[in-house]
Amino acid sequence: MLRKLVSGLIGLLLLAAPFAHTFEPTTQKVTDNVYAIIGELDQRSADNQGLNNTTGFIITADGVRLSSAIGGKPEDLQVEYASETFEGDEKP
Structure with a gap:
């Protein structure tokens, strides 16, 4: 009985997986060293992690500067997607 229940739950999870929405922000180059x-x-929702705006970042000699068009603090936003695209001297 328990085996059938567990098998059924696993089957339901596998069927529901394609319908799960995972939001990934896109990174777009605006001009040299300026990205959005x-x-x-x-x-805003849990699916989009509250990121329903455009956040900018500028690459300088001292590092990366974030800017947000809304009142939130840029460090509160999920920007790992963009920052993970940097590998050494590569740019997003």
Whole structure:
């Protein structure tokens, strides 16, 4: 009985997996050393991690400077996607 229940639950999870929505922001080059992280146009939600705006970042000799068009602090935003694209001298 327990084996059938566990098998059924696993089957349901496997069937539901394609319908799960995972949001990944896109990174777009604006000009040399200036990039934008484009968020969703929908309302803030757990799926989009509250990122429904565009956040900019500028690459300088001293590092990367983040800017946010909304009142939130840039460090509160999920920007790992963009920052992970840097490998050595590579740019997103």
